[in-house]
Each structure stands twice: as structure tokens, then as C-alpha cells.
Amino acid sequence: MPKVLDQSYEELIKKAQILFWKQGYKGTTVQDLAEHLDISTSVIYNKYSKETLFMDSINYYITTCSDPFLSQLRESTTGMAGLHEFFNGLITALETKMFPRSCLMVNTVVEMRTENAEIVNLYDKYFDSLITSYGIVIDKAIASGEIKHADKRDEYAEFLLGVIFGISMIFKASGSEACKLYVKEQLSFIE
């Protein structure tokens, strides 16, 4: 569970998150953080550490960015339409530059891979919550008859896990129209 942040620390993490999002973990120096957060490097070394600020930035992303999206998806009563809305919502967020840069979670996993056990652990949990959420929506779509193959529920949930990674890369390479087509077609495989 992400720790409860007090007001000032939360402000700090909000700022740190934007910097990590733009520059990545390795591309952000303690000096960059100090300037951006308007605190001294020694405070970072002694009180927080770059790694803690990073982990809390990711946790903050999950709590404030990803979880609300996912709970909305889980609570959706419309099955397939809920999935379309969810993925297209991500594209809109990329288009409108609601995010400082494309998905923080995707960028981080490519940058850090298995180098940091804590991050791997965090990702495992994140993927589990994605799969669970997809499973819940798939069940609804099966119940309403939108998905015919009830026996393929788990295969489909696993398949959907890949979609956000596709969206992120396809958006970078080819832009939002290609992304929208991709979402529409990917969902056609389970409908």
C-alpha cells in the first residue's frame, strides 16, 4: 500500500513525478531534483533519496492516475463499451497532453526492466490489478452475450493486458488515429 503522504510531501512528490515522467529515472540527477523541487541536494541525500522519491512518484501515479481509471472501468455496467471507453480515454489523455509524456508505467518498465526488485514487485501488483479489472468487465460482457466464448475469459484478460503497451508505442510512432484503429481492432478479437 502506498504510504499516506502529508500535504507538503505530497506536493514534493507531485513535482518529482513530473520530472521523472519527462526524463526517466536514470536521466534525472539529484541536482535536477534539487533545482526542480527547490530543496538542497543534501536534503535529498539525507532525508529522501532519489530512489524513494521515484518509488513514491510511481505509487502516486498508481493512486491518482491509474486507480481512478481502473475503478471506473470495473464499475462500468456496459461491458465491451466500457473497455472501448477505457482505452480510448487513454488515447485522449495522450492526445490532450494531460500527461507530461506517454505512459509513465510503460516508460519505466522499459527503462528499468528487472534492475530494481522493488519496481518489479510494484509492477507485478499493477499487472494483477489490471488483469483483475479486465476480468470483471469481461465477465459482464459474457453475461450480456457480447462475448461468446465464456471459456476464453482468462485468455482474453491476459490478451488485454498488452493493449496499453501497444497504445503507448503506437502513439509514439504513428499518432492517435493509428492508435484508435488499434484499440478498435484489438477489442474485435474478443467480441
Next chain:
Amino acid sequence: MRYKEFNRNSVLEKCIPLFWATGFRACAISDIVEETGVNRFSLYEEFDNKEGILYAALELYKERYAQANFDVLKKEGTPHEILFQFFNSFLNGKQQDGCFIMHVGTELADNDSKVQTFLKTYMDEIEQLFVQLLEKDSETKADSAFYARNLIGLFCTSVSFCLIHPTEKRERHIKNGIQVILNKKLNHA
């Protein structure tokens, strides 16, 4: 011909793992000097700037490493088998797991139009190879472009989040993805 004290490609060969492990932004020119043993003036003379080294490294990676993986797609076999081998070729290579071009693309394509173009060309090329593979099979022939577009998504996945998973889990995800995509007609019959 200008006399060069260093071999261009062997410099780039050292820069690929360096950029890959450290990240391009985090990599200072002094790191490149240390890694390659070539002084910064010679590096700048040959490549103009740090970005120039990166662009040349991307080209070399594509020619030397990605190309070998592309050849898998030209082999004989069912699309299921060949695609599985292709995705895996990026995960069991001589270098670290994943794809250098997709790695650099993830870090820089948002802000660097040359990297963005390179990434797009690269992904389009893979998509074309998928089309050629799928056209050879009677089951997938008619909708080869459709399947190919969607298999690109699976490629993105296999070189991004699959990297944190152990082999067994990666392979399961890739197999599952190929099946869901290529069995569309079967599932919708």
C-alpha cells in the same frame, strides 16, 4: 580519405549497450569517451554530436541485430511457430533482452523527431514482414494486413512489459497473444 584512428562500427558496438543500460539522457559524453577510448573531438568530428552517435548506433543495431531476427520471419513454418520464434528472438539474443530501437524509442520518440521517424520506419518494416509471412498461409492470407497491424501491438508488448517477467510467463503471454489474434476467424465462426 581522411585518416581515422578508430573504427566507426566498433565505437558504435560499445555505445549500444552503454545507451541501453544507462539511458541516452543519463549518458554524458565523458561516459562515451571512457567506454570507447576515443576522445571527444574525434567523436564529434565523426558523428557531430551525442545525438549523431545515437542515430548511427540505431542504424548499426538494425543492420546487425534486428536484421538477424527479421530473417526468422522468412523461414518456413506455420505463422504460429514462426511468430513465436520471432518474438522470442528479441528475448534470447546475444545482447540484453528486448529491442534497442524500441528502448530508445520509448525514451526519446516523444521529443526527438528523428528517433520518432526511425521508430515508425522500423515498426512499419516489421509489419510488412508480418504481412509477407501471413500471405504464405491459406488461413491468414485474406486478412494478412489486419493481422499484421495487430501483431505489431504484441511486438510492443513483448519487448516492453514482458521484460520483467520470467521466461515461462513471457512465453505464455506471447503464445496467448498469437492465438487470440490468429484464431479470430475460428473464434467467431
